[in-house]
Amino acid sequence: MEFKKILFPTKFRELAFNSLESILELKKAGLNEVVLTYIIPRDEVGFVPYGGYMKDEEERLREQARIRFESWQEAISSEGIESKIRIEVGNPVPKLLRIAEEEKVDLIIAGRKKRTVLGKVYIGSHTLELVRRSRVPILVSKYMVRFECEGDLITRVNDRIFTRPLLATDWSEPSEKALKLVSSFKGLADKVLVTHIIGVKISKGLDKSELNRIEKESKERLEEYCDRLKKDGINAEPHLFSGRSAHEIIRVAREHKASMIVMGTTGKDRFKEFWLGSVSHRVTEESELPVLLVP
Amino acid sequence: MRLGKWIAIIFLLSIFAFWVPVMATDQGVASTHDTEHGSTHGAEHAVAETGHGDVHPGSELHGHGDAGHGGHVNLGEVLKLWTCIPFACMLLSIALFPLLAPKFWHHHFGKVSAFWAACLAIPFLIAFKGVAVHEILHIILADYVPFIILLWALYTISGGILLKGTLRGTPIVNTIMILIGTVLASWMGTTGAAMLLIRPFLKANNYRKNRTFMVVFFIFLVANIGGSLTPLGDPPLFLGFLHGVDFFWTMKIMPHMLVTAGILLVVYFFLDTYHYKKEGLTSAPVEEGEKEPLKLVGTHNFIFLGGVVVSVLISGIVDWGEVNTLGIHRAVQDWARDGFLILMAILSLLTTSKRIHEDNDFSWFPIVEVAYLFIGIFITMVPCLLILKAGLKGEMGFLIAAVKEPMHYFWVTGTLSGFLDNAPTYLTFFNTALGAFYPGMPEAQAVPLLMTESSVYLKAISAGAVFFGSFSYIGNAPNFMVRSIAEEGGTPMPSFFGYILKYSLVFLFPTFVVVTLIFF
Numbered sequence: 001m002e003f004k005k006i007l008f009p010t011k012f013r014e015l016a017f018n019s020l021e022s023i024l025e026l027k028k029a030g031l032n033e034v035v036l037t038y039i040i041p042r043d044e045v046g047f048v049p050y051g052g053y054m055k056d057e058e059e060r061l062r063e064q065a066r067i068r069f070e071s072w073q074e075a076i077s078s079e080g081i082e083s084k085i086r087i088e089v090g091n092p093v094p095k096l097l098r099i100a101e102e103e104k105v106d107l108i109i110a111g112r113k114k115r116t117v118l119g120k121v122y123i124g125s126h127t128l129e130l131v132r133r134s135r136v137p138i139l140v141s142k143y144m145v146r147f148e149c150e151g152d153l154i155t156r157v158n159d160r161i162f163t164r165p166l167l168a169t170d171w172s173e174p175s176e177k178a179l180k181l182v183s184s185f186k187g188l189a190d191k192v193l194v195t196h197i198i199g200v201k202i203s204k205g206l207d208k209s210e211l212n213r214i215e216k217e218s219k220e221r222l223e224e225y226c227d228r229l230k231k232d233g234i235n236a237e238p239h240l241f242s243g244r245s246a247h248e249i250i251r252v253a254r255e256h257k258a259s260m261i262v263m264g265t266t267g268k269d270r271f272k273e274f275w276l277g278s279v280s281h282r283v284t285e286e287s288e289l290p291v292l293l294v295p
Numbered sequence: 296m297r298l299g300k301w302i303a304i305i306f307l308l309s310i311f312a313f314w315v316p317v318m319a320t321d322q323g324v325a326s327t328h329d330t331e332h333g334s335t336h337g338a339e340h341a342v343a344e345t346g347h348g349d350v351h352p353g354s355e356l357h358g359h360g361d362a363g364h365g366g367h368v369n370l371g372e373v374l375k376l377w378t379c380i381p382f383a384c385m386l387l388s389i390a391l392f393p394l395l396a397p398k399f400w401h402h403h404f405g406k407v408s409a410f411w412a413a414c415l416a417i418p419f420l421i422a423f424k425g426v427a428v429h430e431i432l433h434i435i436l437a438d439y440v441p442f443i444i445l446l447w448a449l450y451t452i453s454g455g456i457l458l459k460g461t462l463r464g465t466p467i468v469n470t471i472m473i474l475i476g477t478v479l480a481s482w483m484g485t486t487g488a489a490m491l492l493i494r495p496f497l498k499a500n501n502y503r504k505n506r507t508f509m510v511v512f513f514i515f516l517v518a519n520i521g522g523s524l525t526p527l528g529d530p531p532l533f534l535g536f537l538h539g540v541d542f543f544w545t546m547k548i549m550p551h552m553l554v555t556a557g558i559l560l561v562v563y564f565f566l567d568t569y570h571y572k573k574e575g576l577t578s579a580p581v582e583e584g585e586k587e588p589l590k591l592v593g594t595h596n597f598i599f600l601g602g603v604v605v606s607v608l609i610s611g612i613v614d615w616g617e618v619n620t621l622g623i624h625r626a627v628q629d630w631a632r633d634g635f636l637i638l639m640a641i642l643s644l645l646t647t648s649k650r651i652h653e654d655n656d657f658s659w660f661p662i663v664e665v666a667y668l669f670i671g672i673f674i675t676m677v678p679c680l681l682i683l684k685a686g687l688k689g690e691m692g693f694l695i696a697a698v699k700e701p702m703h704y705f706w707v708t709g710t711l712s713g714f715l716d717n718a719p720t721y722l723t724f725f726n727t728a729l730g731a732f733y734p735g736m737p738e739a740q741a742v743p744l745l746m747t748e749s750s751v752y753l754k755a756i757s758a759g760a761v762f763f764g765s766f767s768y769i770g771n772a773p774n775f776m777v778r779s780i781a782e783e784g785g786t787p788m789p790s791f792f793g794y795i796l797k798y799s800l801v802f803l804f805p806t807f808v809v810v811t812l813i814f815f
Contacts, residue, residue, distance in 0.1 A: 046779040049664040050769040051393025053782035094653040
């Protein structure tokens with residue numbers, strides 16, 4: 001499993017180019033083409049009340065995007081990577097999913113939302129919907145984030161994101177896929193932190209012997225994951241914890257200085273997520289680190 | 296000077312304009328009152344009595360006792376003509392901003408609507424207090440809320456139906472598609488029918504060179520004229536229904552509709568055939584890609600559309616009594632209908648695959664726009680409607696005196712509908728007719744008489760509002776939605792004036808003359 005072709009959608013917010021630059025590192029993991037995409041939201045140019053469609057405005061936005069993309073393309077080609085531009089009008093999320101399907105990309109890069117004083121989450125509704133619905137892996141890149149740590153407001157720049165990934169596994173099929181993906185980080189990652197959290201839901205009400213059995217089994221599996229990575233030439237170390245899964249993953253990633261979090265995701269829809277919750281989506285929303293979700 | 300300052304100045308002037316004349320009227324009426332005991336109709340009473348909140352629907356204020364104090368004051372007889380200025384400005388904003396400043400309008404139409412609504416509402420509330428509150432609440436609860444709920448429900452449900460497949464836009468296929476849309480429009484609303492068919496229609500014709508006239512005729516028939524048979528078809532007719540016009544009464548416009556649609560469809564067919572041959576497309580074009588069979592998906596939504604039809608119909612038949620909401624008396628069956636429409640739309644949303652909405656390019660934006668603009672329209676039109684209802688005693692007596700014959704109603708309602716939105720225009724002339732034929736009579740009694748004794752006038756108003764809605768892009772809400780979708784898809788559309796000069800005057804005007812000669 002490799003990232004040969006990636007879809008890089010952007011709204012041209014600040015630091016979007018820096019975010020792109022940090023992704024180009026993936027060349028070492030096989031990246032050879034970037035599809036630069038800008039979706040002009042239909043509501044921006046269409047359905048002018050009693051007016052119709054602002055063709056001129058569409059043209060202006062297209063032209064503006066094209067010029068910006070062309071300058072980005074120079075930086076991309078200087079890294080020896082090919083690129084193409086797609087500028088379309090439509091509803092952003094379905095349009096992006098369709099383009100991802102048409103272009104057969106291996107990875108979609110999603111942006112981050114500025115975390116506000118009132119808001120607690122790093123990703124917007126579009127990204128969350130994309131995360132829920134995408135059938136290809138998504139990297140929620142958070143190039144520059146601000147977060148509170150022990151009362152201090154810290155600004156963090158996530159630029160070398162592949163150096164120390166934390167692979168959070170729950171032994172599911174998507175986690176297995178995530179492991180295979182991380183295997184392609186050879187040459188990029190110094191060390192992979194393979195982590196499993198024995199969730200509260202599992203450990204609750206179990207007697208000590210049963211807990212010990214689960215712990216032993218989990219350690220063995222973690223070792224097995226690490227061995228597989230080592231066979232692929234990537235240094236890896238196991239970490240086992242118990243507690244509230246999302247909370248623990250975020251804590252461990254911070255404490256062990258992870259550069260990103262990699263997780264499998266079961267792709268729950270809005271309804272299921274409401275009732276069952278989704279660890280991967282919570283981590284994506286709340287962690288200050290980039291999160292790579294593998295469906 | 297900055298725009299904000301101009302807005303503030305206009306706003307302050309409107310408050311001042313309302314306040315000073317009301318004060319003056321107070322004094323004038325007071326002196327009249329001293330000399331003419333018992334017969335005073337004036338703002339004094341309107342203002343004085345509002346404090347007591349003894350207000351009855353239809354803006355009639357009943358006094359509390361003695362003569363000059365016991366008079367039957369009609370706000371419509373007191374209000375000055377200039378109180379209609381915010382309404383005129385609201386409609387002019389809709390007409391001119393999209394032409395002159397489309398980008399500003401696109402991003403600030405809600406503020407413009409709120410501004411004109413505030414220009415009317417704040418001074419109106421200061422001057423007439425309780426009566427003004429009652430009138431504004433009345434138009435919101437009895438007209439705006441059901442109006443927007445119906446539009447939203449039809450828009451939502453029809454957005455869940457998708458016509459898939461490969462169609463080749465030959466003259467016959469195109470004429471049939473427009474005909475189907477014309478028939479559907481009365482049952483799923485002009486907006487619903489237009490949204491259902493415009494994308495397949497454009498897709499079917501994407502190999503044709505000249506597509507502009509096709510979209511224009513689509514607007515004429517599917518987005519307007521087709522909606523003339525039921526109150527579900529076009530917003531003006533639903534407003535008529537809310538004011539007591541029977542559900543099936545609008546079927547009486549069928550002869551008018553058949554003549555109009557018949558002429559336009561025949562003209563369309565010949566025009567399409569002419570272009571088809573001119574483009575050298577007499578033989579079948581080479582199919583690109585795989586041919587997908589025609590398929591209608593999301594068809595379960597027709598059940599919800601049926602639910603909408605039945606609930607609107609039942610609300611016009613049963614009488615479950617009244618309920619007082621914020622001082623406004625509304626029939627229980629009307630609230631039940633509104634609730635049922637919301638339920639139908641929610642069920643449609645829950646049961647329709649997201650993919651269908653996406654393939655339909657479904658967006659809430661157009662309906663949100665309509666909701667924002669119409670709250671402004673409905674609030675600003677309050678004085679205008681009251682004055683018209685007062686008949687010859689109101690300051691628009693000249694209009695009522697001038698508009699006498701059915702053909703006057705057809706052409707005046709129509710012409711204004713073509714350049715203003717047709718829903719408020721319908722309501723304006725509906726009230727003009729009530730004022731002219733049954734001045735001072737409660738609406739519940741007057742409307743049945745208008746449907747029977749003076750039915751030709753109501754037909755003229757209804758047909759005028761619906762048919763002429765197609766005369767310009769701003770006549771009816773679906774016109775701009777269709778235009779937007781066509782332009783986005785690469786079909787060049789005429790400018791505002793180009794549409795009127797090249798199409799409306801050439802095709803619609805003669806057709807409406809024929810309708811006038813036959814029916815009015």
